[in-house]
Amino acid sequence: MSTVIAILVLGVLAALFGALLGYASVRFKVEGDPLAEQLDALLPQTQCGQCGYPGCKPYAEAVANGEAINKCAPGGEDTIKKIADLMGVEVQPLDENHETDNTPKVAFIIEEDCIGCTKCIQACPVDAILGTTKQMHTIIADECTGCDLCVAPCPVDCIEMIPVATTTQNWQWDLDSIPVVQVD
């Protein structure tokens, strides 16, 4: 008799929790791929395409589906480490094909040389270039991600990548720096 009660009780409990879980899975269904979203948040969003994907989000989706985690050159080691932590995989060195220095840069158009071809505007992934046909173009430095994509299409090579200047706003304390002393 007691075994029957036990079975009954456990059976009822199982049915109850089953129903609860079933309801929860419907009620709290998450739209989209949360992992890809999280990965996307870790990527630097330069949209440079160096990873071989047309933007950061496609790469995040690819990583979520098993792509190598070490293809983000602008993110560098830090980003790889973060992705590795999130994915629970080993940290890998940056893919050799993508070895670039990831000092932050900003594109700059030498405006005297610009012929107004709009090729760079079409190449810019974040619409950070102002200008129109046969008019001089210029870069909105604040919006530029330094992705380099506008440099190649320029027929007159008037786009330069300039490292972001250190100001008191973005200066980092450097413990190991040798203090500058004026010798007089």
Add this chain to the structure above:
Amino acid sequence: MESVIERIHKGHFSHFHGGIHPPEQKFLTCTKPIASAQIPEQLTIPVRQHIGQAGDIIVAVGDKVLKGQALSASDSPMQLPVHAPTSGTISAIKASVIPHPSGLSETCIIMKPDGEDTWCKRKICPDYELLSKGQILEKIANAGIAGMGGAGFPTQVKVGTLAKIEYLIINAAECEPYITADDLLIQEHSPTVLDGIKILDHLLAPKNILIGIEDNKSKAIDTLKKATADIEHIHVCVIPTKYPSGGEKQLIKILTDQEVPSGVLPSSLGIVMQNVATCFAIADAVINDTPLIKRVVTVSGQALEKPQNTWALIGTPVGFLTQNCGYKNKQHKHLIMGGPMMGFSLSNDQIPVIKSTNCILAPSEEEIASPYSTGTKEVECIRCGQCADVCPAQLLPQELQWSAKAKDQQQLTNLNLFDCIECGACAYVCPSQIPLVHYYRVGKAEIRQQKLLDIKAEKAKVRFEARKKRLEREKIARAEKHKKAAEARKARMNSGTSEAKTEKSAVAAALARVKAKKAQSSTDKNASPQESGNEQVSDQKSQVANAIARAKAKKLAQKAQLTDVQTPKNDSDTTKVDTKEASAKPKSENAPVTDKKAKVAAAIAKAKAKKLQQAKKTDDSVAKLPETKTDNDVNAALTDVKETAASPAQDKKSKVAAAVAKAKQKAKAKADAKAKTDNPVELTAKSQAKSATAKKEASPTPVEVIEVVEVVEESDSISAELPKQSAAELKKAKIAATVAKAKQKAKAKAATKNKTEKPTDLSSDETDDSISKKQEKPTSNNDNSANKELTAPVTKNSIKAKAAKLTKAPKQSAEELKKAKIAAAVSKAKANAKAKKLAKQSQTESNSENSEQKDDAKANEASASEIKKARIAAAVAKAKAKKLAADATKSQTSE
């Protein structure tokens, strides 16, 4: 529970956590009066001296400015203007090193004082209570006042708060061990400081004003107490000396026993804190209309002979101040801006004093070791926990240190790194001499940077997504537009108007054309019976073989051209290829087909001949030899023509014909000479027949003459075996003919003019001359002179001019003729190629499918139609060429 005020009156103060008691060094300066401001040789005024954005510079290099004149303007609360500390000239506006731990440069206005110290116009306001709050705030903002305790927060923002203020706290604690600037300011300028406090009281209307001052400033306390004795709600709070009681949160805790939560402004608790020096500046600005152009700076340290407080103009180089105080250490300059606990080392002594500079420290090496002179003494953390004991913000410094070293930003944030006030108490007590505050600063900077990057990344993401959407939209819009346009077109065409009809018919015609082309190409492809695939293959093969043969011939021709062109071996080789090609083709029974083939062969031969001719041009002697040979023949022909000529008009025409005939004959002769090696009988017969037709066709109009020339050309080329030289010769002959023609005309003119008795003889003579001139250049001079003699009666000048013309004309005509011929040849070659293809097809068909006669017949039919087409095309081309030639002759005659 006793109220805050009661407690203060009793002298009971609460305590903040931790704190240290560094050795007092205020005695160095606290007894000496404030030295008056000296004007240095140069002032460097950073445009941005506060927290916020720099104002817009409103002066230019070379401008003369007066003391107190604004150098920059602000249009937002977080922008503050800067002012000229004295009168002088702006010598430069450039980036210069600013007082910042980084030692980086920012835009500065460099000024050269004129020493006169002339004030600009000021409006003294004796009664600030008449001013509205807005006016006072404006005055404060225009004076460029920022917090002078060290942080440099814009004062008008702080005092412009709308929150209900319970306590206005005046910070006179001055807890840093060396600094006595506020102490001295209170001692010497308490009325002005009190005015400032009153103005703030007027602005903020707090319930109570608490002046927090450490108990080590007895003189200042006395002065303040005396000054504020009659004001009930101002309480001078003498607090025990402890570092860092001057910190905002710490002082609030001490005085009001309230803790300001992390990330909350004191104003939300009803508390506003202002520095004593700021109060002084506010009073100066509101009452005396004096902007913030100078401040009290403590210049102290054991490296100085006479450390003291001094008034310093904003922009004064710190080196100027230390020099005035007798700086001894010339070798290893080590200057600290700010106090020893929170200050930073300066990279050079030309860095200017700014609004928030309260102290310049020039310590001796024993006092504070220079960071450059000694190596790092830092050793491992021993986990003693002293740092946590002294932390006024109740943080865990050693844990923070580990996280900072590991760059674990998440953990640093969790440990509330941003509540650290960087007071340096932890580093002061650290037995391992770990520069803890530096680690925190690095950590803070990194987190700030990361935040900026995150914001930027988010922005980039948004923009990237927006762009993607935009591109998608544009794509759809484009597709829509195209669709609409197509529909509009359709609607227009179906509307029934005459325009629509024409458009429709045009479209229909185009469609029909396309269809016809398709059908044709399909017949081309499937001209052979559709059933067997073999034929198509063989067809292709034969085409390939043909192409190979052609390529070979071309190569050989090139070779011949490269090597000696005249060597008979090469010649015969190429001709052999020609004959092979030619003989390989005419196998089919149909007469038109063979005809076509012969023509194709001729075209190829012609092309080759042209090439050879080009090569030959280099070799004159060879070309001349046969020409001289044919002279006799030409003469004979000429006499023939002469005889047949009757009237002068006909004479002209006949002469042209004669010239043509002559040329032909020449060509023939040469052909004969060459052809003797091959099969002379056929050749001569053919060319003779052709020449006969040419003669027949030598009828009146010049256009026809050209035609004749062309016919001759054709006849020449048709005989495939004809040596290549003949083409070249033919050309020459033609040129000669045109020359003759031109001369003839000239002569005729001359004849009418001079009424010479024997125009025909003369002209014939001349044609002879011209020919000889063409052929034998060295003798042409003599001939010309003879010519002149003949026409002696005519004025010599006209003859000369004519002669010049004559020499020019043939050149032009020759060119034009050449062009026309080339055009004709090209079109012919095209037509021939088509015909050849068809012929090949039919040939292969007939060869491979002898048994199936039906199919054969069909194929023949098809090929016949194609041949017809090709012929028509050829005819059209010829007509065109004729036209061109006619034009050429016309232009020639007009000349």
